[in-house]
Amino acid sequence: MPFLEIKNVNVGFGTPDNRTEVLRNVNLSVKENEFVAIVGFSGSGKSTLIALLAGLLQPDSGQVLVGGQAVKEPSPRLGIMFQNYSLLPWLSVYENIALAVKQVFPKMKRAELDAHVKRYIGMVNLLPALDKKPGELSGGMRQRASLARTLSMQPEILLLDEPLSALDALTRGNIQDEIIRIWEQDRRTIVMITNDVDEAVLMADRIVPLTKGPEATLDQAFPVNLERPRNRTTLNTNPEFRSLRSRISRFMVALNDESKLSASQAAVDLPEIMPIDFSVYPNRPAKGRRRDRAPAIDRATTFFK
Amino acid sequence: MAEKTADKIKYRILRFLDVTGFTVFDPMVRLAFGEAPKKQLEAINKFFIVPIIFASSCVALWWVIAPQHKTKSGEVPTPDVVWQAALINDTFSQREQMKESDFVLSGELRTQALAEVEALIKVKTAELMRLDAKLVKHEAAHATQLQRKIEPLSAELSRLNAANRAARDAAKAEITKVAQKFEAGQPAEAELLAAIRNERKVSDRGRASESTVKQAIDAIRSEKYQAKEAARLDVNAVANELQFLNKRVDFLTTANRSLKVSEARQKLQSYQAGLAAAGSAKDAILEAKRVIRAEDSIERLKGQKYASAMTIYKQIQRSLFTVFIGFVLAAVIAIPIGILCGLNRIAMACLTPIISIFKPVSPVVWLLIFQIVVGAFFLDPASHPLFLFFDRLPWVGSLGINPALIFSACTVAMCAVWPALVNTALGVASIDPDHVNVARVLKLGFWNRLTKIIIPSALPLVFAGLRISLGVGWMVLIAAEALSSSDGLGKFVWDEYQNGSSFSFANILYACFVVGGIGFLLDRVMIILQRLVSFDGGGTSL
Numbered sequence: 001m002p003f004l005e006i007k008n009v010n011v012g013f014g015t016p017d018n019r020t021e022v023l024r025n026v027n028l029s030v031k032e033n034e035f036v037a038i039v040g041f042s043g044s045g046k047s048t049l050i051a052l053l054a055g056l057l058q059p060d061s062g063q064v065l066v067g068g069q070a071v072k073e074p075s076p077r078l079g080i081m082f083q084n085y086s087l088l089p090w091l092s093v094y095e096n097i098a099l100a101v102k103q104v105f106p107k108m109k110r111a112e113l114d115a116h117v118k119r120y121i122g123m124v125n126l127l128p129a130l131d132k133k134p135g136e137l138s139g140g141m142r143q144r145a146s147l148a149r150t151l152s153m154q155p156e157i158l159l160l161d162e163p164l165s166a167l168d169a170l171t172r173g174n175i176q177d178e179i180i181r182i183w184e185q186d187r188r189t190i191v192m193i194t195n196d197v198d199e200a201v202l203m204a205d206r207i208v209p210l211t212k213g214p215e216a217t218l219d220q221a222f223p224v225n226l227e228r229p230r231n232r233t234t235l236n237t238n239p240e241f242r243s244l245r246s247r248i249s250r251f252m253v254a255l256n257d258e259s260k261l262s263a264s265q266a267a268v269d270l271p272e273i274m275p276i277d278f279s280v281y282p283n284r285p286a287k288g289r290r291r292d293r294a295p296a297i298d299r300a301t302t303f304f305k
Numbered sequence: 306m307a308e309k310t311a312d313k314i315k316y317r318i319l320r321f322l323d324v325t326g327f328t329v330f331d332p333m334v335r336l337a338f339g340e341a342p343k344k345q346l347e348a349i350n351k352f353f354i355v356p357i358i359f360a361s362s363c364v365a366l367w368w369v370i371a372p373q374h375k376t377k378s379g380e381v382p383t384p385d386v387v388w389q390a391a392l393i394n395d396t397f398s399q400r401e402q403m404k405e406s407d408f409v410l411s412g413e414l415r416t417q418a419l420a421e422v423e424a425l426i427k428v429k430t431a432e433l434m435r436l437d438a439k440l441v442k443h444e445a446a447h448a449t450q451l452q453r454k455i456e457p458l459s460a461e462l463s464r465l466n467a468a469n470r471a472a473r474d475a476a477k478a479e480i481t482k483v484a485q486k487f488e489a490g491q492p493a494e495a496e497l498l499a500a501i502r503n504e505r506k507v508s509d510r511g512r513a514s515e516s517t518v519k520q521a522i523d524a525i526r527s528e529k530y531q532a533k534e535a536a537r538l539d540v541n542a543v544a545n546e547l548q549f550l551n552k553r554v555d556f557l558t559t560a561n562r563s564l565k566v567s568e569a570r571q572k573l574q575s576y577q578a579g580l581a582a583a584g585s586a587k588d589a590i591l592e593a594k595r596v597i598r599a600e601d602s603i604e605r606l607k608g609q610k611y612a613s614a615m616t617i618y619k620q621i622q623r624s625l626f627t628v629f630i631g632f633v634l635a636a637v638i639a640i641p642i643g644i645l646c647g648l649n650r651i652a653m654a655c656l657t658p659i660i661s662i663f664k665p666v667s668p669v670v671w672l673l674i675f676q677i678v679v680g681a682f683f684l685d686p687a688s689h690p691l692f693l694f695f696d697r698l699p700w701v702g703s704l705g706i707n708p709a710l711i712f713s714a715c716t717v718a719m720c721a722v723w724p725a726l727v728n729t730a731l732g733v734a735s736i737d738p739d740h741v742n743v744a745r746v747l748k749l750g751f752w753n754r755l756t757k758i759i760i761p762s763a764l765p766l767v768f769a770g771l772r773i774s775l776g777v778g779w780m781v782l783i784a785a786e787a788l789s790s791s792d793g794l795g796k797f798v799w800d801e802y803q804n805g806s807s808f809s810f811a812n813i814l815y816a817c818f819v820v821g822g823i824g825f826l827l828d829r830v831m832i833i834l835q836r837l838v839s840f841d842g843g844g845t846s847l
Binding site (some may be wrong): 054056073074075076078079080082084086088089090091099100103104133135153 | 743748
């Protein structure tokens with residue numbers, strides 16, 4: 001019995017005369033304590049999908065079920081971690097997290113609450129920046145604060161919306177490790193959205209590709225059977241990791257090519273001109289250096305790749 | 306380590322300058338702490354010295370141009386005259402304070418002060434006599450100088466007069482002569498016309514030559530005799546001071562509160578004696594009534610306050626109070642309604658037409674409407690509980706709150722409400738959707754959502770709106786006060802315009818600077834508040 005389930009979900013935006021179907025016939029089922037990564041290109045509807053899971057958005061048709069119950073509204077049970085941190089800039093890190101904790105555990109006593117907040121801030125190694133405002137933090141620190149806030153609500157499902165895409169590579173690696181470490185200590189269901197295949201392979205149990213939008217849908221899943229704990233440095237030499245990564249990458253690239261091809265066929269014909277060759281300039285004036293005629297273009301190979 | 310504390314102080318000062326928006330002084334502070342002197346000097350040159358030079362050249366331009374424009378109320382005052390006006394206003398208010406303190410002095414202090422004042426009067430009287438003599442001397446000198454200069458001109462004038470009269474007579478005789486030709490039966494129309502024209506020409510020419518001489522004489526007469534003018538100013542100043550000192554004597558003697566009270570006490574005692582000695586029932590009643598009346602009057606005298614004239618500083622205080630009342634009123638109305646509009650699109654739709662229609666209405670119209678509408682509540686201001694309440698307050702009581710102030714404050718509120726309202730609505734409506742999502746995920750209730758998410762996020766824009774509101778309010782206030790005769794800077798300007806003394810125009814310009822300066826300070830205060838509440842460290846601008 002799956003814990004989290006998406007059944008035949010369709011979502012679109014806009015008025016009937018200007019409508020974009022973002023997700024078409026999406027199906028997904030996630031087992032309890034499973035770590036699923038959804039990989040897709042930007043603009044394919046990843047954020048829409050996570051908003052659906054979090055209950056921030058209702059599907060036009062179909063159902064999102066958690067533990068067999070339809071998700072009707074957002075709630076702290078579905079802990080979403082936003083792409084752009086969404087910390088309240090007028091509150092300090094501590095206050096941001098305390099606000100969430102107070103709301104989710106209203107019966108908590110003050111000392112208990114303090115300990116709870118500090119425990120989660122400690123979990124993401126932010127204790128030194130306890131009283132800093134988000135504006136005074138780096139992107140990585142903000143994302144960790146956001147993670148701490150989401151975790152402090154002790155959600156049943158953790159929804160991570162491209163949590164690391166705004167960070168530099170080093171910080172990204174750090175936080176990836178942190179998320180995995182926390183998940184391994186305190187298992188729960190995670191759905192993570194990402195555009196980074198390496199990240200997905202490193203972290204997830206299962207990787208589900210999202211096809212190019214509009215009318216994106218989830219394709220066949222790739223199970224990741226690598227053993228945990230996975231070591232970032234040794235993983236690169238692991239043949240299974242490499243084959244899996246290249247399979248997913250190829251799949252994604254194929255998706256991309258497909259969509260590009262379909263897009264280019266719909267496009268208008270370009271005039272047959274070529275850039276002026278300046279390679280020998282200024283020895284000879286540009287005039288007359290124009291190529292008489294452009295060679296025939298192989299649309300499928302040269303220009304539109 | 307020592308260097309570190311110096312740095313700390315420096316950064317604290319720089320931060321203060323940044324928050325208050327006085328970043329102009331930034332390089333000076335850095336220079337004082339010896340940071341990259343060359344760079345700082347360059348910055349000071351560019352952003353401090355050059356603007357100062359520009360401002361001074363504007364003042365210089367004013368100085369040059371102003372006297373060239375003659376108006377009905379005299380020359381346009383130059384900066385020094387305006388400065389003089391400021392000093393005169395200052396002296397006036399100091400003297401009012403002096404009189405006020407004299408009024409309540411009693412006992413030993415009073416006699417001491419009286420002695421001092423009387424001594425001063427003696428000195429000043431002597432000085433006045435001396436200055437008067439000087440003035441008389443200068444006046445005589447001026448008169449002789451005038452006579453010397455005018456004598457040749459008036460001789461010239463009488464010579465011209467005689468010559469012109471002769472010429473005119475000759476021309477008239479010519480006319481008669483030609484006209485007689487008609488009687489003789491030899492009509493000479495052309496000749497007669499020419500003669501009449503000639504007569505006209507002659508008399509015009511004569512008049513013109515006389516008037517140039519007359520103008521020359523007038524010019525000499527109106528020439529200022531500097532020494533005399535200076536002497537007259539000196540005499541006026543001392544005479545003024547003497548008048549003031551005599552007034553002080555009044556307040557230290559006959560008009561003094563403690564003296565009046567003790568006088569009344571004496572009267573009371575005599576009535577009490579009379580009551581004790583009353584022989585008949587009728588007398589007793591009479592005397593007893595007198596005693597009670599005397600007691601009442603003592604109470605009244607004790608509580609009596611000095612009726613101070615409105616000095617510019619009092620006007621400023623009153624204006625500030627009025628604008629404060631109006632501003633608070635505006636904020637109290639605008640912020641809740643603004644939040645409502647920002648939260649609810651129906652409310653926004655309901656209020657948009659009202660806002661759009663009433664926002665552009667002139668403050669003058671609002672003032673008149675408030676005078677009629679609000680005035681109906683204050684039919685008897687002297688016994689209205691609101692004014693009785695204000696009169697009892699410590700500082701406010703001395704401002705003399707009256708219905709005119711309430712109208713002005715309402716007008717200020719009415720005009721200041723719009724920017725605050727619109728900005729608040731905008732601030733609430735433009736709240737970051739991510740923050741709304743946070744509130745949704747946390748399932749915050751309405752109150753928590755309002756206080757934890759919406760208001761903090763809208764606060765910078767709310768304060769930006771309030772800042773505009775205060776600016777508008779202060780601007781509107783001056784007009785409202787002028788029109789409603791509510792004491793304050795507006796009335797000060799209006800009174801000066803109406804009374805037309807030699808310093809009126811200068812006083813108006815002085816008031817202009819005062820209004821501008823206070824407006825600037827109010828704006829600064831709002832900027833600081835805005836900076837303190839804004840979480841994004843929003844910039845300030847001039």
